[in-house]
Amino acid sequence: xxxxxxxxxxxxxxxxxxxxxxxxxxxxxxxxxxxxxxxxxxxxxxxxxxxxxxxxxxxxxxxxxxxxxxxxxxxxxxxxxxxxxxxxxxxxxxxxxxxxxxxxxxxxxxxxxxxxxxxxxxxxxxxxxxxxxxxxxxxxxxxxxxxxxxxxxxxxxxxxxxxxxxxxxxxxxxxxxxxxxxxxxxxxxxxxxxxxxxxxxxxxxxxxxxxxxxxxxxxxxxxxxxxxxxxxxxxxxxxxxxxxxxxxxxxxxxxxxxxxxxxxxxxxxxxxxxxxxxxxxxxxxxxxxxxxxxxxxxxxx
Ligand code: ATP
Numbered sequence: 001x002x003x004x005x006x007x008x009x010x011x012x013x014x015x016x017x018x019x020x021x022x023x024x025x026x027x028x029x030x031x032x033x034x035x036x037x038x039x040x041x042x043x044x045x046x047x048x049x050x051x052x053x054x055x056x057x058x059x060x061x062x063x064x065x066x067x068x069x070x071x072x073x074x075x076x077x078x079x080x081x082x083x084x085x086x087x088x089x090x091x092x093x094x095x096x097x098x099x100x101x102x103x104x105x106x107x108x109x110x111x112x113x114x115x116x117x118x119x120x121x122x123x124x125x126x127x128x129x130x131x132x133x134x135x136x137x138x139x140x141x142x143x144x145x146x147x148x149x150x151x152x153x154x155x156x157x158x159x160x161x162x163x164x165x166x167x168x169x170x171x172x173x174x175x176x177x178x179x180x181x182x183x184x185x186x187x188x189x190x191x192x193x194x195x196x197x198x199x200x201x202x203x204x205x206x207x208x209x210x211x212x213x214x215x216x217x218x219x220x221x222x223x224x225x226x227x228x229x230x231x232x233x234x235x236x237x238x239x240x241x242x243x244x245x246x247x248x249x250x251x252x253x254x255x256x257x258x259x260x261x262x263x264x265x266x267x268x269x270x271x272x273x274x275x276x277x278x279x280x281x282x283x284x285x286x287x288x289x290x291x292x293x294x295x296x297x298x299x300x301x
Contacts, residue, residue, distance in 0.1 A: 009039040009123065014077045021066055021073060022210050022239065023203020027194055028070065031057065034192045035169070036078070039123070043166070055159055056170045056190035058131070060177040062293065064240025065196045067173040071127045074171065080123040081109070083171075088130035091151065100154040107158045110168045124168050131172040132179040152181045160188040198238055198293065205231035207239045211246045215277055222278030230282055236293045248285035253277040 016025065035054040038046050046053065057074075059067040075083035084106055091102045110124035135152050159170065172190050174180060184190055199207060208227045215221045234242060257271050 009079055010036065011077055011079055019073045019077075020210055021069055022206030022208075023199035024066060024070065024196065027196060031059075031070070031074070031192070031194050034194075036074075039078075052188075053166055054192050055165070055168055055188065056172065056184075056192070058172045058174070058177065058180075058185070058190040058193040059196050060174050060193065061196035062198055062238060063175055064238035064292075065198060066239045067196050068127075068129060069239070070196070071171045071173060075125050075127065078123055078125065078169075080125050080169075083125035083127050085127045086129070088128060088133040088135075091134055099151045103151060103154045103158060107165070107168065110165055114165050114167050122167060126168070126170045128170060128172045130174065132174040132176040135172075135181050135184055136179055137181045152184065156183055156189065159184075198236060199242075201231050201235075204234050204237060204242060207242045208234075208246070211243050215246075215250070220276055222276045222281075224279040225277065225282060226279070233286060234291075236291045237289075238291065238293075241289055241291050245282070245285050245289045248288050249277050249281040252281040252284045256281070 016028065019028070021028070035057045038051065038053050059070060061067065072083070072085075086106065091099055093099045093102060106126050113122060113124070135155060158165075170190070172184075177185075177193070180190075185193065205227055208230055209216075212221060212227065230245075234245065237245065253275060257267065257275055
Protein backbone atom coordinates (compact mmCIF):
# COMPACT_ATOMS: atom_id res chain seq x y z
CA UNK A 1 0.00 0.00 0.00
CA UNK A 2 1.09 3.49 -0.71
CA UNK A 3 1.85 5.63 2.27
CA UNK A 4 2.63 9.31 2.39
CA UNK A 5 6.35 9.94 2.51
CA UNK A 6 7.58 9.92 6.05
CA UNK A 7 10.48 12.18 5.22
CA UNK A 8 9.15 15.66 4.55
CA UNK A 9 10.83 16.96 1.43
CA UNK A 10 9.60 20.47 2.05
CA UNK A 11 10.13 21.91 5.52
CA UNK A 12 6.74 21.76 7.20
CA UNK A 13 7.07 25.26 8.63
CA UNK A 14 7.82 26.82 5.26
CA UNK A 15 5.74 29.85 4.21
CA UNK A 16 6.11 32.04 1.12
CA UNK A 17 5.95 35.23 3.17
CA UNK A 18 8.99 34.29 5.24
CA UNK A 19 11.18 34.10 2.17
CA UNK A 20 12.23 37.75 2.19
CA UNK A 21 11.96 37.82 -1.59
CA UNK A 22 9.83 40.58 -3.05
CA UNK A 23 7.77 40.68 -6.22
CA UNK A 24 8.43 37.13 -7.32
CA UNK A 25 5.39 35.28 -5.98
CA UNK A 26 4.21 34.20 -9.43
CA UNK A 27 7.66 33.01 -10.44
CA UNK A 28 8.09 31.21 -7.17
CA UNK A 29 4.74 29.42 -7.45
CA UNK A 30 5.68 28.38 -10.95
CA UNK A 31 9.07 27.08 -9.86
CA UNK A 32 7.43 25.17 -7.05
CA UNK A 33 4.82 23.51 -9.25
CA UNK A 34 7.17 22.67 -12.08
CA UNK A 35 10.27 21.68 -10.16
CA UNK A 36 9.40 20.47 -6.66
CA UNK A 37 5.78 19.51 -6.21
CA UNK A 38 6.43 15.98 -7.51
CA UNK A 39 8.97 15.37 -4.77
CA UNK A 40 6.25 15.49 -2.12
CA UNK A 41 4.64 12.32 -3.47
CA UNK A 42 6.04 8.83 -3.00
CA UNK A 43 8.29 7.88 -5.94
CA UNK A 44 5.98 4.98 -6.91
CA UNK A 45 3.14 7.40 -7.60
CA UNK A 46 5.34 9.63 -9.67
CA UNK A 47 6.53 6.70 -11.76
CA UNK A 48 2.88 5.68 -12.31
CA UNK A 49 2.37 9.04 -13.94
CA UNK A 50 5.24 8.16 -16.24
CA UNK A 51 7.23 11.21 -15.21
CA UNK A 52 10.45 11.73 -13.31
CA UNK A 53 11.60 14.43 -10.96
CA UNK A 54 13.08 17.59 -12.32
CA UNK A 55 16.84 17.59 -11.82
CA UNK A 56 17.71 20.96 -13.25
CA UNK A 57 16.23 24.40 -12.76
CA UNK A 58 17.51 27.42 -14.65
CA UNK A 59 16.89 30.93 -13.35
CA UNK A 60 17.75 33.56 -15.91
CA UNK A 61 17.40 37.32 -16.21
CA UNK A 62 19.12 40.63 -15.51
CA UNK A 63 21.65 41.00 -12.67
CA UNK A 64 20.53 41.77 -9.14
CA UNK A 65 16.94 40.56 -9.53
CA UNK A 66 17.10 37.94 -6.79
CA UNK A 67 18.16 34.77 -8.61
CA UNK A 68 20.80 33.88 -6.05
CA UNK A 69 18.43 34.87 -3.28
CA UNK A 70 15.71 32.49 -4.58
CA UNK A 71 18.19 29.67 -5.14
CA UNK A 72 19.36 29.93 -1.53
CA UNK A 73 15.79 30.16 -0.24
CA UNK A 74 14.92 27.02 -2.18
CA UNK A 75 17.81 25.37 -0.41
CA UNK A 76 16.36 26.47 2.96
CA UNK A 77 12.84 25.48 2.05
CA UNK A 78 13.70 21.93 1.08
CA UNK A 79 14.74 19.48 3.67
CA UNK A 80 18.02 19.04 1.89
CA UNK A 81 21.69 18.88 2.62
CA UNK A 82 23.43 22.26 2.81
CA UNK A 83 23.54 23.33 -0.86
CA UNK A 84 26.88 23.32 -2.63
CA UNK A 85 27.31 26.75 -4.12
CA UNK A 86 29.72 27.17 -6.99
CA UNK A 87 30.58 30.08 -9.15
CA UNK A 88 30.97 28.97 -12.77
CA UNK A 89 34.58 30.10 -13.32
CA UNK A 90 35.71 28.35 -10.12
CA UNK A 91 35.16 25.04 -11.85
CA UNK A 92 37.58 25.74 -14.65
CA UNK A 93 41.11 24.60 -14.17
CA UNK A 94 44.06 25.04 -16.46
CA UNK A 95 45.16 21.47 -15.82
CA UNK A 96 44.02 18.83 -18.30
CA UNK A 97 41.06 16.90 -16.97
CA UNK A 98 40.81 18.87 -13.73
CA UNK A 99 37.71 20.85 -14.68
CA UNK A 100 35.82 17.63 -15.43
CA UNK A 101 37.11 16.20 -12.16
CA UNK A 102 35.75 19.29 -10.37
CA UNK A 103 32.32 18.64 -11.87
CA UNK A 104 32.42 14.98 -10.90
CA UNK A 105 33.37 15.92 -7.34
CA UNK A 106 30.30 18.11 -7.02
CA UNK A 107 28.10 15.09 -7.59
CA UNK A 108 30.13 12.63 -5.55
CA UNK A 109 28.31 12.85 -2.20
CA UNK A 110 24.90 12.57 -3.81
CA UNK A 111 26.06 9.58 -5.85
CA UNK A 112 27.50 7.74 -2.89
CA UNK A 113 24.36 8.27 -0.87
CA UNK A 114 22.12 7.20 -3.73
CA UNK A 115 24.10 4.00 -4.13
CA UNK A 116 24.07 3.28 -0.41
CA UNK A 117 20.40 3.98 0.18
CA UNK A 118 19.00 3.22 -3.25
CA UNK A 119 16.41 5.94 -2.92
CA UNK A 120 15.91 9.66 -3.31
CA UNK A 121 15.00 10.40 0.28
CA UNK A 122 17.63 13.00 0.95
CA UNK A 123 18.02 15.68 -1.62
CA UNK A 124 21.33 17.23 -2.62
CA UNK A 125 21.32 20.68 -4.16
CA UNK A 126 24.02 22.22 -6.30
CA UNK A 127 23.72 25.93 -7.02
CA UNK A 128 25.66 27.05 -10.06
CA UNK A 129 26.12 30.80 -10.48
CA UNK A 130 27.32 32.32 -13.76
CA UNK A 131 26.49 29.15 -15.65
CA UNK A 132 27.12 30.83 -19.00
CA UNK A 133 30.78 31.47 -18.22
CA UNK A 134 31.49 27.74 -18.26
CA UNK A 135 28.78 25.95 -20.18
CA UNK A 136 28.95 27.86 -23.41
CA UNK A 137 27.74 26.44 -26.68
CA UNK A 138 30.21 23.70 -27.53
CA UNK A 139 32.60 24.57 -30.32
CA UNK A 140 31.94 28.31 -29.79
CA UNK A 141 35.05 29.00 -27.82
CA UNK A 142 37.48 29.00 -30.69
CA UNK A 143 40.50 28.48 -28.45
CA UNK A 144 40.98 25.01 -29.88
CA UNK A 145 41.48 23.43 -26.47
CA UNK A 146 38.11 21.77 -26.23
CA UNK A 147 38.32 22.12 -22.44
CA UNK A 148 34.96 23.90 -22.30
CA UNK A 149 33.38 21.22 -24.48
CA UNK A 150 34.56 18.47 -22.15
CA UNK A 151 33.11 20.32 -19.19
CA UNK A 152 29.72 20.60 -20.89
CA UNK A 153 29.85 16.89 -21.72
CA UNK A 154 30.74 16.03 -18.16
CA UNK A 155 27.82 17.98 -16.74
CA UNK A 156 25.46 16.37 -19.27
CA UNK A 157 26.73 12.96 -18.26
CA UNK A 158 26.18 13.73 -14.60
CA UNK A 159 22.70 15.17 -15.06
CA UNK A 160 21.21 12.44 -17.19
CA UNK A 161 23.90 9.94 -17.90
CA UNK A 162 23.91 6.21 -17.37
CA UNK A 163 23.97 6.52 -13.62
CA UNK A 164 20.90 8.65 -13.13
CA UNK A 165 20.52 10.30 -9.78
CA UNK A 166 17.09 11.08 -8.47
CA UNK A 167 18.33 12.69 -5.30
CA UNK A 168 19.87 15.71 -6.92
CA UNK A 169 18.72 19.13 -7.97
CA UNK A 170 20.97 21.49 -9.86
CA UNK A 171 19.96 25.15 -9.85
CA UNK A 172 21.74 27.15 -12.53
CA UNK A 173 21.75 30.92 -12.82
CA UNK A 174 22.68 33.17 -15.68
CA UNK A 175 22.22 36.62 -17.16
CA UNK A 176 22.78 35.17 -20.63
CA UNK A 177 20.64 32.13 -21.34
CA UNK A 178 21.38 32.63 -25.06
CA UNK A 179 25.05 31.68 -24.52
CA UNK A 180 24.37 28.35 -22.84
CA UNK A 181 24.86 25.13 -24.76
CA UNK A 182 21.45 24.05 -26.07
CA UNK A 183 21.99 20.46 -25.03
CA UNK A 184 21.90 21.61 -21.40
CA UNK A 185 18.46 23.13 -21.84
CA UNK A 186 16.71 19.96 -22.98
CA UNK A 187 14.38 17.75 -20.90
CA UNK A 188 16.19 15.88 -18.17
CA UNK A 189 18.76 18.66 -17.86
CA UNK A 190 17.93 22.29 -17.00
CA UNK A 191 14.42 21.59 -18.14
CA UNK A 192 12.56 24.06 -15.98
CA UNK A 193 13.57 27.54 -17.02
CA UNK A 194 12.12 30.54 -15.27
CA UNK A 195 12.83 34.12 -16.17
CA UNK A 196 13.41 36.48 -13.26
CA UNK A 197 12.66 39.94 -14.59
CA UNK A 198 13.09 43.42 -13.17
CA UNK A 199 10.32 43.98 -10.62
CA UNK A 200 7.16 45.92 -11.50
CA UNK A 201 5.82 48.68 -9.25
CA UNK A 202 4.08 46.26 -6.90
CA UNK A 203 7.22 44.13 -6.71
CA UNK A 204 9.34 47.19 -6.00
CA UNK A 205 7.03 48.10 -3.14
CA UNK A 206 7.44 44.63 -1.66
CA UNK A 207 11.22 44.82 -2.03
CA UNK A 208 11.26 48.30 -0.43
CA UNK A 209 9.24 46.89 2.46
CA UNK A 210 11.72 44.04 2.88
CA UNK A 211 14.78 46.26 2.61
CA UNK A 212 13.46 48.89 5.06
CA UNK A 213 11.96 46.40 7.52
CA UNK A 214 14.67 46.88 10.15
CA UNK A 215 14.56 50.67 10.07
CA UNK A 216 10.76 50.65 10.15
CA UNK A 217 10.57 48.16 13.01
CA UNK A 218 13.05 50.27 14.95
CA UNK A 219 11.27 53.55 14.28
CA UNK A 220 14.23 54.92 12.34
CA UNK A 221 12.30 55.91 9.22
CA UNK A 222 10.82 59.40 8.87
CA UNK A 223 7.02 59.77 8.88
CA UNK A 224 7.26 61.59 5.56
CA UNK A 225 8.61 58.52 3.75
CA UNK A 226 5.98 56.93 1.52
CA UNK A 227 7.21 53.60 0.17
CA UNK A 228 4.47 53.63 -2.48
CA UNK A 229 5.79 56.90 -3.80
CA UNK A 230 9.31 55.44 -3.87
CA UNK A 231 8.08 52.34 -5.68
CA UNK A 232 6.72 54.68 -8.35
CA UNK A 233 10.04 56.53 -8.57
CA UNK A 234 12.25 53.46 -8.97
CA UNK A 235 11.24 52.21 -12.39
CA UNK A 236 13.84 49.82 -13.86
CA UNK A 237 15.55 49.33 -10.49
CA UNK A 238 16.53 45.76 -9.69
CA UNK A 239 16.14 44.37 -6.18
CA UNK A 240 19.86 44.84 -5.60
CA UNK A 241 19.61 48.46 -6.72
CA UNK A 242 16.70 49.04 -4.34
CA UNK A 243 18.86 47.61 -1.58
CA UNK A 244 21.58 50.05 -2.68
CA UNK A 245 19.08 52.92 -2.60
CA UNK A 246 18.10 52.17 0.99
CA UNK A 247 21.76 52.01 1.99
CA UNK A 248 22.48 55.28 0.24
CA UNK A 249 19.48 56.99 1.93
CA UNK A 250 20.78 55.79 5.29
CA UNK A 251 24.19 57.23 4.54
CA UNK A 252 22.61 60.62 3.74
CA UNK A 253 20.67 60.48 7.01
CA UNK A 254 23.80 59.63 9.00
CA UNK A 255 25.85 62.27 7.29
CA UNK A 256 23.23 64.92 8.10
CA UNK A 257 23.86 64.18 11.75
CA UNK A 258 27.64 64.09 11.68
CA UNK A 259 28.16 66.68 8.95
CA UNK A 260 31.53 65.35 7.91
CA UNK A 261 34.06 68.13 7.53
CA UNK A 262 32.04 70.64 9.55
CA UNK A 263 34.00 70.12 12.72
CA UNK A 264 31.26 68.13 14.40
CA UNK A 265 31.93 64.44 14.70
CA UNK A 266 31.30 64.19 18.43
CA UNK A 267 27.76 62.97 18.75
CA UNK A 268 25.58 63.76 21.70
CA UNK A 269 22.71 61.58 22.86
CA UNK A 270 20.16 63.74 21.09
CA UNK A 271 21.93 63.35 17.74
CA UNK A 272 21.79 59.61 18.16
CA UNK A 273 18.15 59.60 19.22
CA UNK A 274 17.17 61.88 16.37
CA UNK A 275 18.64 59.74 13.61
CA UNK A 276 15.84 59.12 11.08
CA UNK A 277 15.93 58.34 7.39
CA UNK A 278 13.62 60.91 5.81
CA UNK A 279 12.03 61.43 2.41
CA UNK A 280 14.76 63.92 1.43
CA UNK A 281 17.43 61.30 2.16
CA UNK A 282 15.69 58.95 -0.26
CA UNK A 283 15.44 61.73 -2.86
CA UNK A 284 19.18 62.37 -2.50
CA UNK A 285 19.78 58.65 -2.84
CA UNK A 286 17.71 58.58 -6.03
CA UNK A 287 20.21 61.02 -7.54
CA UNK A 288 23.06 58.78 -6.52
CA UNK A 289 21.87 55.28 -7.39
CA UNK A 290 21.38 54.92 -11.10
CA UNK A 291 19.78 51.71 -12.35
CA UNK A 292 21.87 49.73 -14.84
CA UNK A 293 18.92 49.53 -17.20
CA UNK A 294 18.48 53.27 -17.13
CA UNK A 295 15.53 55.55 -16.62
CA UNK A 296 14.24 57.37 -19.68
CA UNK A 297 12.52 60.78 -19.71
CA UNK A 298 9.37 58.82 -20.52
CA UNK A 299 9.69 56.79 -17.30
CA UNK A 300 9.89 59.93 -15.17
CA UNK A 301 6.59 61.36 -16.50
P1 ATP B 1 23.38 38.25 -10.47
O1 ATP B 1 22.74 37.83 -11.74
O2 ATP B 1 24.18 39.50 -10.61
O3 ATP B 1 24.10 37.15 -9.73
P2 ATP B 1 21.03 37.92 -8.84
O4 ATP B 1 19.81 37.98 -9.67
O5 ATP B 1 21.51 36.60 -8.42
O6 ATP B 1 22.19 38.75 -9.53
P3 ATP B 1 20.90 38.51 -6.05
O7 ATP B 1 22.34 38.24 -5.77
O8 ATP B 1 19.92 37.48 -5.66
O9 ATP B 1 20.73 38.84 -7.57
O10 ATP B 1 20.48 39.90 -5.40
C1 ATP B 1 21.40 40.70 -4.70
C2 ATP B 1 20.75 41.27 -3.46
O11 ATP B 1 19.73 42.20 -3.84
C3 ATP B 1 20.05 40.24 -2.61
O12 ATP B 1 20.91 39.66 -1.68
C4 ATP B 1 18.95 41.06 -1.95
O13 ATP B 1 19.42 41.73 -0.82
C5 ATP B 1 18.58 42.09 -3.01
N1 ATP B 1 17.45 41.63 -3.83
C6 ATP B 1 17.48 41.33 -5.15
N2 ATP B 1 16.27 40.96 -5.60
C7 ATP B 1 15.45 40.98 -4.53
C8 ATP B 1 14.07 40.66 -4.33
N3 ATP B 1 13.31 40.26 -5.35
N4 ATP B 1 13.56 40.77 -3.08
C9 ATP B 1 14.34 41.20 -2.06
N5 ATP B 1 15.63 41.52 -2.17
C10 ATP B 1 16.19 41.41 -3.39
